[in-house]
Amino acid sequence: MATKSRETPTPVEVDSATRERILLEAARLFRHHGYAATTLREVADASGIKAGSIYYHFESKDQILGEVLDKGIQVVTDAVRQRVDALPAGATARQRVAAAIEGHLWGLLHHGDFTSANIRIYGQIPPAAKNRHRKIRRDYADYWDGLLEDALKRGELRSDTSTAMVRLFLIGALNWTVEWYNPQKGAFQDFVKQITAIVFDGTFVHD
Amino acid sequence: MATKSRETPTPVEVDSATRERILLEAARLFRHHGYAATTLREVADASGIKAGSIYYHFESKDQILGEVLDKGIQVVTDAVRQRVDALPAGATARQRVAAAIEGHLWGLLHHGDFTSANIRIYGQIPPAAKNRHRKIRRDYADYWDGLLEDALKRGELRSDTSTAMVRLFLIGALNWTVEWYNPQKGAFQDFVKQITAIVFDGTFVHD
DNA sequence: GTCTATACCTCGATAGAC
DNA sequence: GTCTATCGAGGTATAGAC
Numbered sequence: 001m002a003t004k005s006r007e008t009p010t011p012v013e014v015d016s017a018t019r020e021r022i023l024l025e026a027a028r029l030f031r032h033h034g035y036a037a038t039t040l041r042e043v044a045d046a047s048g049i050k051a052g053s054i055y056y057h058f059e060s061k062d063q064i065l066g067e068v069l070d071k072g073i074q075v076v077t078d079a080v081r082q083r084v085d086a087l088p089a090g091a092t093a094r095q096r097v098a099a100a101i102e103g104h105l106w107g108l109l110h111h112g113d114f115t116s117a118n119i120r121i122y123g124q125i126p127p128a129a130k131n132r133h134r135k136i137r138r139d140y141a142d143y144w145d146g147l148l149e150d151a152l153k154r155g156e157l158r159s160d161t162s163t164a165m166v167r168l169f170l171i172g173a174l175n176w177t178v179e180w181y182n183p184q185k186g187a188f189q190d191f192v193k194q195i196t197a198i199v200f201d202g203t204f205v206h207d
Numbered sequence: 208m209a210t211k212s213r214e215t216p217t218p219v220e221v222d223s224a225t226r227e228r229i230l231l232e233a234a235r236l237f238r239h240h241g242y243a244a245t246t247l248r249e250v251a252d253a254s255g256i257k258a259g260s261i262y263y264h265f266e267s268k269d270q271i272l273g274e275v276l277d278k279g280i281q282v283v284t285d286a287v288r289q290r291v292d293a294l295p296a297g298a299t300a301r302q303r304v305a306a307a308i309e310g311h312l313w314g315l316l317h318h319g320d321f322t323s324a325n326i327r328i329y330g331q332i333p334p335a336a337k338n339r340h341r342k343i344r345r346d347y348a349d350y351w352d353g354l355l356e357d358a359l360k361r362g363e364l365r366s367d368t369s370t371a372m373v374r375l376f377l378i379g380a381l382n383w384t385v386e387w388y389n390p391q392k393g394a395f396q397d398f399v400k401q402i403t404a405i406v407f408d409g410t411f412v413h414d
Numbered sequence: 415g416t417c418t419a420t421a422c423c424t425c426g427a428t429a430g431a432c
Numbered sequence: 433g434t435c436t437a438t439c440g441a442g443g444t445a446t447a448g449a450c
Contacts, residue, residue, distance in 0.1 A: 018415080034331035036244035039443065052446080053416045061444070094411060116330075123327060123386065124241040151411070158412050161401045166410050168387045169380060169402065176379030179330065194368045195376065202409035203373050204301060204358070205365050225433085247426065259428080260434045268426065 019057045021047045027068045027113040035065060035121050062129065065121075069133055072111070072118030077140050079107035084147075093151035094200065100147055101174065101199065102192050108178050109188065116178045141167060170199060226264045228254045234275045234320040242272060242328045269336065276332075276340055279318070279325030284347050286314035291354075300358035301407065307354055308381065308406065309399050315385050316395070323385045348374060377406060 025046035029038040040061055044051040058064050080103035087099055108115045122133070144167045151157040157166065174195070181191065232253035236245040247268055251258040265271050287310035294306055315322045329340070351374045358364040364373065381402070388398065 016415090032331065034241050034243055034328070036241055037331065040445085041443085049415090050417060051444090052418075055445070056415060097411075120327065120330060121241075123323075124239065124244065156411055158404075158408075158410055160404065165401060166405070169384070169405055170410065172383030172387065173376060173380035176383050177376070180375045180379065194372060197367065198365075198373070198376055198409070200409045200411045201365075201413060202405070202407050203365055203377065204304075204363055204407045206408060206413070223433095246424080248424090256433090257435060258426085259436075262427070263433055 016057070018047065018049065022049075022054060022057055023064065023067055023071070024113070026064050027071070027117045030065070030068060030121055031113050031117040035125065062126075065125065066129060066132065068114060069118050069122065069125075069129070070136070072114040072116075073133075073136055073140065075111040076104055076107035076115060077143075079103040080143070093147070093154050093156045097147055097151060098196050098200075100144070101170075101196050104171070104174050105177065105192050105195065106188070108175065109181055109183075112178050115175075119175050119178065141171075144171065173199070223264070225254065225256065229256075229261060229264055230271065230274055230278070231320070233271050234278070234324045237272070237275060237328055238320050238324040242332060269333075272328075272332065272336060273339065275321060276325050276329065276336070277343070279321040279323075280340075280343055280347065282318040283311055283314035283322060284350075286310035287350070300354070300361050300363045304354055304358060305403050305407075307351070308377075308403050311378070311381050312384065312399050312402065313395070315382065316388050316390070319385050322382075326382050326385065348378075351378065380406070 022043060026038070026043045029042055029046065033042075040054055041051045043064070044054055047054075054064075080100050083099040083103035083106075084096055087096060091099075122130070145163055148157060148163040148166055152159060152163055157163070177195065229250060233245070233250045236249055236253065240249075247261055248258045250271070251261055254261075261271075287307050290306040290310040290313075291303055294303060298306075329337070352370055355364060355370040355373055359366060359370055364370070384402065
């Protein structure tokens with residue numbers, strides 16, 4: 001949210017309405033058609049301008065891709081950190097992970113075009129773009145590992161698997177919900193509650 | 208396996224070594240670069256032939272895509288059904304789902320280029336190709352729903368979520384393992400055991 | 415800040431020699 | 433069954449008028 005403040009616009013990246021529109025439509029098209037299959041003519045058309053005009057706002061198609069990918073991670077990490085930081089000091093590990101799950105799902109599902117584009121495309125972009133984004137992904141993974149190792153130390157996390165395995169499984173499972181989540185089939189908070197229950201306690205009953 | 212029998216080659220689709228090679232390299236390139244970004248010149252080059260020669264074996268790039276997608280599902284469904292069918296009649300629901308999970312992971316991870324290509328690009332292919340593959344996906348989902356509803360009836364599955372939700376979460380979580388599974392970090396059977404434990408009983412301990 | 419026009423390139427696909 | 437050569441279409445990106 002802070003990056004969108006109107007009071008202190010960065011001189012490098014002024015977000016004109018047209019520029020934001022281009023990013024939005026690009027994310028939507030990248031998500032549904034893929035990066036290579038999306039043409040700048042399509043992006044321009046969806047944005048209500050002509051193809052040549054895009055180059056007033058962006059240097060290249062690759063730059064648009066970079067900003068779409070960035071935003072896809074940013075909205076998730078921001079939501080997660082905000083919710084975890086808002087917890088009282090005495091929160092249990094379970095409460096902290098639950099807050100992280102809710103933040104992850106919120107960012108993921110409320111900016112679906114950016115997050116789904118990120119998830120779908122990341123494995124298919126040129127190595128140069130991948131390298132730039134590896135660190136930001138690594139940082140987010142480290143954040144989760146911290147949460148999980150804390151839970152392990154406190155004896156709350158299961159100990160017959162590694163935290164890395166739990167993290168990979170969990171984030172993968174959460175990420176994929178953006179491909180099938182249907183907001184018309186129930187409230188977001190109900191969805192979060194059910195996913196969290198499955199993640200914590202599993203799909204089968206135990207006496 | 209039965210579909211690969213050398214004794215009864217189908218007249219429509221004789222699998223010459225070159226044809227199989229093209230499919231294999233196409234799957235690998237689709238997986239890592241996406242469908243639109245992969246050129247037939249690249250596929251031909253990787254297959255040790257020239258671009259024009261592809262058209263002796265396939266009518267179009269779209270046809271190659273179709274066969275890659277088909278195989279990506281086929282290997283999984285075959286492995287699942289085989290393992291579930293091999294169970295004794297008195298098997299519990301938990302045993303049946305465990306067998307399905309193992310089959311799914313086996314097919315998924317032992318044919319990673321086909322299955323990952325399928326998962327990654329399905330959301331990005333033209334509607335025509337999507338429609339052809341919707342039914343085969345639906346059939347597989349129905350199969351899982353059958354397993355899960357049986358488990359629910361027997362009181363083994365948790366009842367505070369729908370079977371559809373469990374199925375979507377579960378298959379999504381399993382599918383994404385192909386993006387991070389590392390066979391060098393442990394035996395496949397150990398991996399299956401850990402994933403199954405997490406799916407059944409969750410990531411946190413309960414007394 | 416957006417337009418039109420276009421340069422330059424690479425793609426999928428085809429034709430015909432071998 | 434594979435090759436070379438090439439066609440027409442459509443891509444990114446640029447130039448310059450407005």
